[in-house]
Amino acid sequence: MYGYQNKVLRVDLSKKTAAAEPLRMDWAEKYIGSKGLAIKYLYEELKPGIDPLSPENKLILMTGPMTGTTVPCSGKLGVAGKSPATGTICDCSIGGHAALRIKYAGYDAVIIEGALDKPGYLLIEDDKISFEDASELWGKGCHETEAILADKYGHEYSVLTIGPAGENLCGMACITSDYYRQAGRGGMGAVMGSKNLKAVVVKGTGGVKIPNVEEAVKRILEIQNEDVLQEDNTFVFDWGTTAFLEACQDGGILPYKNFSDTTDPNWTEYNGEVFMEKLEGKRGCGSCGLGCGNFLKIGDAICEGPEYETIAAYGPNAGNRDPEAILKANQVADDMGLDTISSGDVLAWAMEMTEKGIHDFGIRFGEMDTYIKYLEMIAKGEGIGKELAMGVKKLAGKYGGKDFAMEVKGLEYPQYEPRGSWGMSLAYAVSDRGACHMRAYAPNEEVFAASIPPYTPEGKGEMVYKLAQHNAVKFCLCICDFWGTISMETMAELMSLVTGKEWTVEEIADVGTRVINIARAFNQREGFTAKDDTAPKRIFKEALKNGPAAGQKIPEEAFEDMKQQYYKVLGWDENGLLPDSLIATL
Ligand code: SF4
Incomplete structure (x- = not known):
């Protein structure tokens, strides 16, 4: 397929080796890129039960087929590993320019394994890879670190760095790029810190091949003008x-x-x-x-x-x-x-x-x-x-x-009160990385558009599933969350334009479902079940006092009902577990 470099850079920090290997295209066909493909690699390569802060954990930087093309809002980089905050799978999406530079350096992904014996950083300049000393950078904040590295290498390089939080293995530690962009949740910065890896610095001078380039770019520009540049996004x-x-x-x-x-x-x-x-x-x-x-x-x-x-x-x-x-x-x-x-x-x-x-x-x-x-x-x-x-x-x-x-599973709540949007309590509970608003964003339906009544469990399993499926596809394509109007149809069309293979809406939607399932299968293997899909007791016991949702609390039986609806629509059992027949398809 076009759009890919067909190459993964595998870095072993313990041995200080780096080698390119072919991308698993059979996996890319099923999981596309970024979130989905990174989780597939981790599912296949991580031993169950490993300590997320041990050298056995891997940190994956994953692009997608659209990275580096003119597809709007496609510059996000997937960052994934096993989370030290939750023990679940964790993937984040970081903005800036690092994704493009990894792709232009010739790689679809960088898989970082092992750990350095002392603080260092990884320097990627196309196919030239080196391990540099970071003892002078250790202890410095993200901003100063990035400024020093930008000074040394110039602005054609992207920097992904950690601050003191990552160095000190804090479960709330981010990875930062372009000074103010973060892979923010689940402690991916601590995974980097546990590897003594202060930064990844990358420059790429290549390009990305897509088919029928003139026609494709023309159509992409039309999509930008017709779809992206609407007030709902701008x-x-x-x-x-x-x-x-x-x-x-x-x-x-x-x-x-x-x-x-x-x-x-x-x-x-x-x-x-x-x-x-x-x-x-x-x-x-x-x-x-x-x-x-x-x-x-x-x-x-x-x-x-x-x-x-x-x-x-x-x-x-x-x-x-x-x-x-x-x-x-x-x-x-x-x-x-x-x-x-x-x-x-x-x-x-x-x-x-x-x-x-x-x-x-x-x-x-x-x-x-x-x-x-x-x-x-x-x-x-x-x-x-x-x-x-x-x-x-x-x-x-x-x-x-x-x-x-x-919190849910050890990840703290995002800033949307679920008693005013009951579907959000379900979205937080079943999200693959603990309480997260980026998996299924219920307030859009229940509050802002007010297309679905907020204070009822009815239909919430299906609603959260559909929202999660849509977002899973978006993240696999590296599309930014803020292109809020993008449809499955447009995602399928963009995939066809960039890869040269015809993608139907059904195929794209199946990828979304598969990604939800493999993330759940990873967590299931780590011992997570329905008992971990929880909500804080405050949500059940205390009614809100002010605002349009005053008087609302979520009855526990309504919460359980929503959970069972969600499991059913995905074909999981009452304990929230995937049957073997479903796992075999992943
Ligand atoms: S809209 Fe998305 S891609 Fe664009 S600057 Fe903001 S976060 Fe980055």
Whole structure:
């Protein structure tokens, strides 16, 4: 098939060897690229039960057939491994330009195995691979590390780096690229840190072959003009994801003080208009048709973002309304290489624990100076930060407060209150990497479009399955989430244009289902069952007090009903397990 380089770079850090090998095209036909293909490799190559922070874990950087072409919004890179936060499979999607450069260097994927005996970084310059010393970089933040490497190699190179959080094996550690883009969830930065790998630096000078190039590029441009450049997508150019704040406030799903309630009457103190007044510059990822990146400066805080998730986590969910404090906390977390969602939930939980008098973590709602200090201490594993770095699940196991520990399988809740969007509680529960909003985004249907009633279990299994199937295909194609209007038909057409093989909507949809299944099969092999598809007790026990969803809590039997619907539609048994006959097809 066109679109692929038919080559994987396999790097053994323990032996300091690197060799190109053919891409498994039989797997690429079934899983396309990025998320799906990376999970397939991990499913086949990782021994069940390995320690995610041992040299036996692998870190895969996976592109897709569209990477490096003119397909809009196709510059995302899949980053996957076994998660130290959850013990599940984990794949993230990182923006910037690294995906394009890996592809132009001649590879569909880089598979990183083993561990270096001392801090180093991997340098990829087309087919020239070297292992460089990183002792001078170890301990530095992501921003300084990237600046030093950019200075040394120039701007034709992309850098994927970790900060102190990754070095200290924190389960909330990200991998960062282009300074402010992250593979954010599940602790992929800690996997890199466990390998003593501070950075991957890559330059590629080749290209990507697609068939009938003139006609294909013309049609791709038409799709860009007709589909991508609609207001439903272009709002991210004007507003980034700050626009979601108003939508979530209006819909009653903006979390407040560790999900103890929703909505904030004073939300306009830190809304999109407040942030965008401080705009200093714009940018986008490689091959992007939308350009959602906004550089803001408030006081001495400077950062690209903040995204909705970060505004909500470091704003109302932390009892904070100061936009400068949100931006400063965002800047510190990005530099430290910390996931803003998980770190926000950990600190919100610690604030509630302190205020309830269960355990004094030395921080209360709204105390943002301490908050910002704690972010750095979490990343560096210093003082109380070392304790908080455990994540909310382990913390609640040690100190109590389980009922309001907002997590599933050890991954902290994203910033969408599920009592106002019941399908979201199911999406969090069954997501392959723990609580995640990127697998199935229920608020679109239940709240924003209001096409499906939010406060009922009815039809939610099918709804979450369809949403997850659609997103799985999108991630396999490396298409950015913010091309929100893309249909299965368009994805099938783009695949046909780029690969030269005719793809039907059914075939594309089957890939999505297969990806959901193989991720589940990986987790099943690790011992996960229906008992792990949970929700925090707060969701079942406490009714919301404010906003359009006031009075709502989710009855446990309704939650169980949604889970069983979901398992049934995928052909899993009542315990959420795939039958052998289904596993055999993967
Ligand atoms: S919309 Fe934003 S995140 Fe998506 S590809 Fe473009 S710049 Fe990157």
